[in-house]
Amino acid sequence: MKKVILFLVIASLILVGFVGCGGNKDTALTLEDLKDITVVSRENGSGTRGAFIELTGVEEKGADGAKVDKTTAEAIIANKTDVVIQQITGNQSAIGYISAGSLNDTVKAVQIDGVEPTSENIKAGTYALARPFFIAVKDTNNAAANDFIGFILSAEGQAVASESYIAVNSDAAKFTSQMPEGKIVVAGSSSVTPLMEKLKEAYAEINPKLTIEIQQSDSTAGITAVSEGTCDIGMASRALKDTEIAKGLTPTEIAKDGIAVIVNTKNPLTTMTKDQLADIYKGELKTWTDLK
Amino acid sequence: MKKQKILDRLMGIVFRITATISIASVILILVFIVINSIPALREIGIFQFITGKTWAPTDTPASFGLLPMILGSIYVTAGAILIGVPLGLFTAIFMARFCPPKLYKFLKPLIDLLAGIPSIVYGFFGLVFIVPLVRTVLGGTGNSILTASILLGIMILPTIIGLSEAAIRAVPQSYYEGALSLGATHERAVFTLLLPAAKSGIFASVILGIGRAIGETMAVVMVAGNQARVPTGILNGVRTMTSSIVIEMGYAADLHRGALIASGLVLFVFILILNIAFSLLNTRKGA
Numbered sequence: 001m002k003k004v005i006l007f008l009v010i011a012s013l014i015l016v017g018f019v020g021c022g023g024n025k026d027t028a029l030t031l032e033d034l035k036d037i038t039v040v041s042r043e044n045g046s047g048t049r050g051a052f053i054e055l056t057g058v059e060e061k062g063a064d065g066a067k068v069d070k071t072t073a074e075a076i077i078a079n080k081t082d083v084v085i086q087q088i089t090g091n092q093s094a095i096g097y098i099s100a101g102s103l104n105d106t107v108k109a110v111q112i113d114g115v116e117p118t119s120e121n122i123k124a125g126t127y128a129l130a131r132p133f134f135i136a137v138k139d140t141n142n143a144a145a146n147d148f149i150g151f152i153l154s155a156e157g158q159a160v161a162s163e164s165y166i167a168v169n170s171d172a173a174k175f176t177s178q179m180p181e182g183k184i185v186v187a188g189s190s191s192v193t194p195l196m197e198k199l200k201e202a203y204a205e206i207n208p209k210l211t212i213e214i215q216q217s218d219s220t221a222g223i224t225a226v227s228e229g230t231c232d233i234g235m236a237s238r239a240l241k242d243t244e245i246a247k248g249l250t251p252t253e254i255a256k257d258g259i260a261v262i263v264n265t266k267n268p269l270t271t272m273t274k275d276q277l278a279d280i281y282k283g284e285l286k287t288w289t290d291l292k
Numbered sequence: 293m294k295k296q297k298i299l300d301r302l303m304g305i306v307f308r309i310t311a312t313i314s315i316a317s318v319i320l321i322l323v324f325i326v327i328n329s330i331p332a333l334r335e336i337g338i339f340q341f342i343t344g345k346t347w348a349p350t351d352t353p354a355s356f357g358l359l360p361m362i363l364g365s366i367y368v369t370a371g372a373i374l375i376g377v378p379l380g381l382f383t384a385i386f387m388a389r390f391c392p393p394k395l396y397k398f399l400k401p402l403i404d405l406l407a408g409i410p411s412i413v414y415g416f417f418g419l420v421f422i423v424p425l426v427r428t429v430l431g432g433t434g435n436s437i438l439t440a441s442i443l444l445g446i447m448i449l450p451t452i453i454g455l456s457e458a459a460i461r462a463v464p465q466s467y468y469e470g471a472l473s474l475g476a477t478h479e480r481a482v483f484t485l486l487l488p489a490a491k492s493g494i495f496a497s498v499i500l501g502i503g504r505a506i507g508e509t510m511a512v513v514m515v516a517g518n519q520a521r522v523p524t525g526i527l528n529g530v531r532t533m534t535s536s537i538v539i540e541m542g543y544a545a546d547l548h549r550g551a552l553i554a555s556g557l558v559l560f561v562f563i564l565i566l567n568i569a570f571s572l573l574n575t576r577k578g579a
């Protein structure tokens with residue numbers, strides 16, 4: 001019995017100790033406290049990374065068509081948005097990037113050139129890091145798919161898109177459905193999927209007879225699926241490659257998304273320039289004090 | 293009597309079929325990997341592929357050098373063995389020969405539970421607990437060879453403990469009693485007699501542990517940092533071959549995809565070498 005009590009006492013002491021430590025860490029930090037920058041990036045081939053390195057200029061293009069991804073070899077590679085966020089929340093000195101739609105309170109978004117990655121700024125085109133969302137079809141005579149695409153590009157569909165992204169066509173016409181029946185399959189980018197789910201819900205209110213199945217994978221898988229005919233509409237969070245269009249696909253841009261640069265909530269930094277951001281990801285800017 | 297014979301014949305066929313299926317799947321996997329990696333290997337060059345230090349699959353022109361990943365897999369596995377084998381072996385000795393039965397009833401299910409935890413949960417634990425721990429205690433980013441080794445060391449414990457304990461228990465009781473009757477203490481009997489007698493079973497557990505460590509993916513991806521470059525220190529991040537495949541396969545097309553499948557082939561060859569070394573070790577001892 002004594003042992004049990006002793007154990008409980010020790011356990012509660014440890015617990016209090018942990019909480020105490022957690023409390024101490026809440027004091028404001030300066031850039032000096034943060035020391036070296038821990039760079040967190042996404043994996044090669046990720047749509048977010050592709051858009052990020054292109055938009056920031058981390059990817060250098062030669063005159064002969066050569067493209068070199070200059071992301072520092074020291075960057076931690078996280079293969080999911082959640083893992084990026086987890087890396088940032090767990091490390092005061094870390095910096096990362098995620099889709100602006102996935103931002104939450106556990107991390108802090110940094111302004112780029114003084115512009116916050118809000119949906120207003122992305123729509124206005126003032127925010128530097130924005131990327132296109134594409135859909136692609138192979139069979140342009142598929143009435144059901146065309147009706148849904150018509151909805152996406154209509155005033156109603158673009159209104160749905162503009163809730164969290166930028167609409168590509170702000171003066172689109174109103175939508176009139178041909179009321180097709182049956183089922184279509186939409187597959188591809190996990191970045192586009194949340195938007196597609198919302199579009200699907202809105203479309204179902206107009207025409208509940210068409211079943212839309214959304215399969216979440218990634219941009220390349222979605223484009224491959226549509227070119228092989230295993231789905232009707234492919235989704236990509238990047239522009240289609242020439243080799244993909246050569247397979248007989250018709251791409252259509254449906255919206256734009258912003259990429260938010262995120263740091264730990266204790267990081268005092270509020271803004272940086274796009275060039276500084278590129279230098280951090282190229283490994284040329286190594287400590288937080290360099291950003292002063 | 294006749295009925296019995298027919299049944300025997302029938303079951304013989306069933307067993308033959310099941311055996312064929314399992315062997316055929318191994319061969320099919322091998323054939324798939326080889327066929328799919330040959331075009332990529334031919335284009336990149338086997339030597340260039342294995343010794344190249346730059347992995348930049350999305351660059352134009354792309355470069356595919358697997359050396360950082362090969363070294364990554366070796367370092368992380370070696371670290372896991374350094375941490376997991378002593379810990380697991382001593383636990384196994386304790387469980388088999390020193391543990392009071394009351395405590396055993398409690399500990400054994402706990403160790404079994406360790407084996408049942410999904411690797412993604414291990415990974416998450418590593419990410420929120422071991423990574424910050426390594427960062428605060430030793431510096432660096434926390435996503436490192438060391439972190440991955442610690443995590444994998446824990447993950448291979450159930451394999452090592454379970455098999456080693458079984459091997460120690462399989463040593464005939466008469467060996468132990470003989471040692472005691474010659475005046476050896478309990479500890480001496482266990483460490484100088486039972487352990488050597490259980491050697492081959494313990495080796496088997498280590499080999500299986502290596503197999504698990506080198507093949508583990510989801511947990512390692514979350515804690516290792518995954519940098520595709522040759523690491524220079526134990527606190528450097530690292531990418532293993534399996535992580536590389538799982539991270540990039542979803543996006544890979546054309547040559548990139550071939551190169552990833554070829555890394556699978558290299559991994560396959562590694563495990564083959566491991567198994568051959570193990571069986572050589574065993575037959576030599578048997579002879």
